Amino acid sequence: MNLFSFVRKPRPTQTAQTAKDRLQILLAHERSSGTAEADYLPMLQRDIIAAIRKYVPIGEQDVDVRMERGDQMSSLEINIELHGAAPPRKPV
């Protein structure tokens, strides 16, 4: 605390609107599909790993599944990391 800290009024932080927006988005999801909604993500991750392993060797940690919930739409992002260099291209 410095000498002038009581003179400078702290700027009000308008966080109430953020709270309301976050709640509205979250509850819209929870109400529509219950709380079990995200339960399929671990299973999905397992299935994806199993499917890819049929063709390429990958580890448990190489698949990253993320869900981004939005107001209008949600997106599912799946990142699969493949190890090793790309196979050499056949000369044309």
Next chain:
Amino acid sequence: MTTEAKKDAPLGRVIVITSGKGGVGKTTSSAAISAGLAKQGFKTVVIDFDVGLRNLDMIMGCERRVVFDFINVIQGDAKLKQALIKDKRLETLFILPTSQTRDKDALTKEGVEQILAELKAEFDYIVCDSPAGIERGAQMAMYYADEAVVVTNPEVSSVRDSDRVLGLLSSQTKRAETEGAEPIKAQVLLTRYDQARVDSGEMMTVEDVLEILAVPLLGVIPESKAILKASNVGTPVVLDEPSAASRAYEDAVSRLTGTQVEMRIQGERRPGLFQRLFKRAS
């Protein structure tokens, strides 16, 4: 103040005070609402459903008079009349404390139903103080309710939990399961409301919370020093000296009994400039 019991047949309304989240003011509100109802002349009993974590007795100031409890009655070890504690301030008010040593499994649907049936024959209002969470204790407290007061703070986790509880009230209760029954009348009681923080945009407004939860508003209880003071001495806030909080609870109680009362949001009187300067200097 009318404290004489009304002579007609008892109303027998079961009201659950619930919230999901802990620490939002369920027990404080249960004590204030039941005392407020009794003060208006309604014969009222308030039941503590928080088995194992007894606290209503302290807030009501009768902790040294507990002999038998709710669980003793359910298990047939005591008669209901023996377990009911008569309030020393209002003769229309009774407290049914819970057990401090048993766990929530001691609550059975049949046991609760039987006790409520007995109480309905004698009381106008049966106020059920729910434990936090959505486990057995909370389920039992809400199962037989006719009305629900969902205590909510203007804060994200509390609002989210209230939404969840509203979902349970409309699906996991006797009224919800009974074909053709009128659904539980659920209303929000917004507590710890701080008008100054709302004005500066730090706290969600009454309208924000109602828009999200989409249920009627029973009342707005301002953040108030009177609450802690009343609980320190074991007096329901409406029986303590008048404060913004006690007035807000009394308004909420009137609305609960069907009286139209204008919604006024009153904060505690903020200290004036001189008072603040004086405080800083001291």
